[in-house]
Every structure is written in structure tokens, then in C-alpha cells.
Amino acid sequence: xxxxxxxxxxxxxxxxxxxxxxxxxxxxxxxxxxxxxxxxxxxxxxxxxxxxxxxxxxxxxxxxxxxxxxxxxxxxxxxxxxxxxxxxxxxxxxxxxxxxxxxxxxxxxxxxxxxxxxxxxxxxxxxxxxxxxxxxxxxxxxxxxxxxxxxxxxxxxxxxxxxxxxxxx
Numbered sequence: 001x002x003x004x005x006x007x008x009x010x011x012x013x014x015x016x017x018x019x020x021x022x023x024x025x026x027x028x029x030x031x032x033x034x035x036x037x038x039x040x041x042x043x044x045x046x047x048x049x050x051x052x053x054x055x056x057x058x059x060x061x062x063x064x065x066x067x068x069x070x071x072x073x074x075x076x077x078x079x080x081x082x083x084x085x086x087x088x089x090x091x092x093x094x095x096x097x098x099x100x101x102x103x104x105x106x107x108x109x110x111x112x113x114x115x116x117x118x119x120x121x122x123x124x125x126x127x128x129x130x131x132x133x134x135x136x137x138x139x140x141x142x143x144x145x146x147x148x149x150x151x152x153x154x155x156x157x158x159x160x161x162x163x164x165x166x167x168x169x
Contacts, residue, residue, distance in 0.1 A: 010052060015094040019052045021045055022087045025078050038078050045074050045088055056092060065131050065152060066090065066098055072124035073102035073148045081106045097137070101149040108145060 011018045023045075025038045049070050053063045070088065077086045081104035091099040125139075132139045132150050139150040 017056055017092040017094075019049060019090040020088070021048060022085065024085050025083070041086070042071060042074050042078065046071050049088075049090055052090070053092070053098075058092070058098075062098065062152070062154070065135065066100060069100050069128050069131060069150050069152075070102070072128050073100065073150070076124055076148065077102050077104040081108055095154060097154060098152045099149060100152075101147050103142075103147040105146055 009018075009020045011020075021044075023041050025041065046067050050063055050067050053066050054060075058066075070090070074086060074088060077083070083104040083106045085105055087103040087105075089099075089101045089103075091097075091101075128139050128150050131137075132152065135152040136155070137150065137152040139148070141148050
């Protein structure tokens with residue numbers, strides 16, 4: 001099954017890199033499983049973002065964190081928004097931060113849940129919260145409720161994979 005993206009774009013300005021992905025979704029019934037037709041969109045977002053971040057030379061653990069955050073926020077937008085379009089933005093500022101934002105154009109605010117031990121769903125924002133805390137970052141929702149975002153600050157090395165020379169151990 002092929003995935004049709006409305007827009008896929010990368011841009012560079014000074015020390016900023018931007019990835020933008022937009023796609024249309026079916027309007028799910030609130031509280032139901034991810035519509036089968038929209039399942040490939042989440043995987044495509046992960047794949048494109050991983051390829052983009054790896055191409056920038058970001059460290060594998062940072063690429064993995066961005067991939068997981070995008071997966072969780074994109075899945076939430078597709079399942080819970082009730083909208084018909086999702087916009088994904090990833091902004092990387094060299095040696096400073098990575099910011100992920102997923103907009104669904106609605107006012108339904110994502111909510112951090114505390115699911116039971118045997119619950120199969122409801123842990124996505126807990127993962128985002130944990131990753132943000134581990135990277136001295138933050139996450140939240142825009143005032144209008146239409147955009148969930150996560151900011152990861154970058155420590156020593158600026159998020160890049162260390163380059164080893166020929167003589168390095």
C-alpha cells in the first residue's frame with residue numbers, strides 16, 4: 001500500500017534544519033482504533049524522519065528518541081483528533097535542540113493518562129514525557145489545543161554522532 005503525502009519538504013537556513021510532512025487522514029470515530037487506511041502514515045513519518053535525522057549525522061540514540069516521539073504524537077493526532085489532516089514539523093538547531101510538533105487542526109487537547117498495568121493503550125504521552133525529561137527538555141500542547149510539541153535540548157556534542165578517526169580506539 002502506498003502512502004500519499006500532501007507535502008514533504010526539507011529546508012536549511014543558517015544553522016537550522018527543518019523537516020515538514022503533511023498528510024490527509026480519514027475522520028476516525030472518537031475512541032476507536034487507528035483506521036486501517038491511516039496506519040501506513042505513521043510508519044512513513046517515522047521512516048522519513050529517521051532518514052532525515054540520520055542524514056544530518058545525528059547520534060543514533062537521538063534519532064531513536066525523535067522517531068519514538070514522532071510516532072506517539074502522530075498516532076495520537078490520527079486516532080484522537082477527529083480531524084482530516086496532520087502536519088508534522090521537526091526543527092533541528094545545531095548544537096542546541098530538536099523540536100517536534102504535530103498539528104491536527106482541531107482543539108482536542110492530548111491528555112497525559114495514567115493507564116492501569118494491564119491496559120494496552122494510553123502510554124504514548126508518558127513516553128514523550130520521559131524522553132523529554134531525560135534530555136532536559138519539555139513537551140506540551142499549544143494554547144489552542146491543535147499542536148502537541150516536544151523540545152529536546154542537546155548536550156555535549158550537540159546531538160551529533162561522534163566521528164572516529166583512523167587511529168581512534
